[in-house]
Amino acid sequence: MPYKTVCILLIFFCFCVNKKHSTTPVAETTIVIDLQPFVGITAAQVDYVFAGLKKNYPFISINKPIALPTTAYYAARNRYRADSLINFLRSRTEAGHKTIGLTNKDISTTKAGVADWGVMGLGFCPGNACIASTYRFTKKEINGQLFKVAIHELGHTFGLPHCPVKYCFMRDAEGGNPTNEEKEFCTKCKFFLVSKGWVLTKD
Numbered sequence: 001m002p003y004k005t006v007c008i009l010l011i012f013f014c015f016c017v018n019k020k021h022s023t024t025p026v027a028e029t030t031i032v033i034d035l036q037p038f039v040g041i042t043a044a045q046v047d048y049v050f051a052g053l054k055k056n057y058p059f060i061s062i063n064k065p066i067a068l069p070t071t072a073y074y075a076a077r078n079r080y081r082a083d084s085l086i087n088f089l090r091s092r093t094e095a096g097h098k099t100i101g102l103t104n105k106d107i108s109t110t111k112a113g114v115a116d117w118g119v120m121g122l123g124f125c126p127g128n129a130c131i132a133s134t135y136r137f138t139k140k141e142i143n144g145q146l147f148k149v150a151i152h153e154l155g156h157t158f159g160l161p162h163c164p165v166k167y168c169f170m171r172d173a174e175g176g177n178p179t180n181e182e183k184e185f186c187t188k189c190k191f192f193l194v195s196k197g198w199v200l201t202k203d
């Protein structure tokens with residue numbers, strides 16, 4: 001009886017589960033941005049900023065317009081203190097939200113040794129409230145300028161400092177209005193914001 005050799009072939013299937021982390025950074029928490037119009041800013045301006053921001057940061061809503069707080073009014077210069085407006089907005093901001101106020105009135109802060117320095121916007125870095133004003137804009141393309149100042153101030157609240165890149169939204173205005181040279185966030189600022197949940201979709 002021939003010796004019968006039985007060969008057993010064992011096949012091992014290896015199921016590998018790829019646990020590699022996604023290359024897209026995920027924000028630690030989802031923060032909601034609330035647009036807070038102050039009476040005087042137009043609905044069209046608010047809608048324009050909302051649409052532009054939403055392409056870059058999906059979690060955003062619009063509050064009903066409210067009056068500017070008289071406590072922030074600086075009668076000597078007929079304008080509003082931006083720091084006081086931020087404090088006002090901060091006191092109304094829920095946990096997990098950031099508020100950006102939009103106004104057509106002149107706003108000011110203390111800067112570079114000047115007690116009352118007019119600005120287009122102000123935001124603390126980081127912070128949960130900021131403010132943008134159309135008052136100092138050139139008459140052309142006010143909507144576009146408002147969007148750029150708004151996204152700049154929101155960048156500060158998410159922790160972005162000023163950026164030396166001339167076309168970057170985080171450029172320091174240095175007392176002027178360079179918004180016509182600002183095109184988008186630079187690569188470095190984009191990388192930072194994506195880690196905070198921004199999507200930064202271009203048109």
Ligand SMILES: [Zn+2]
Binds near residue numbers: 152162171
């Ligand atoms: Zn700034």
Ligand SMILES: [Zn+2]
Binds near residue numbers: 164171186187188189
């Ligand atoms: Zn930059």
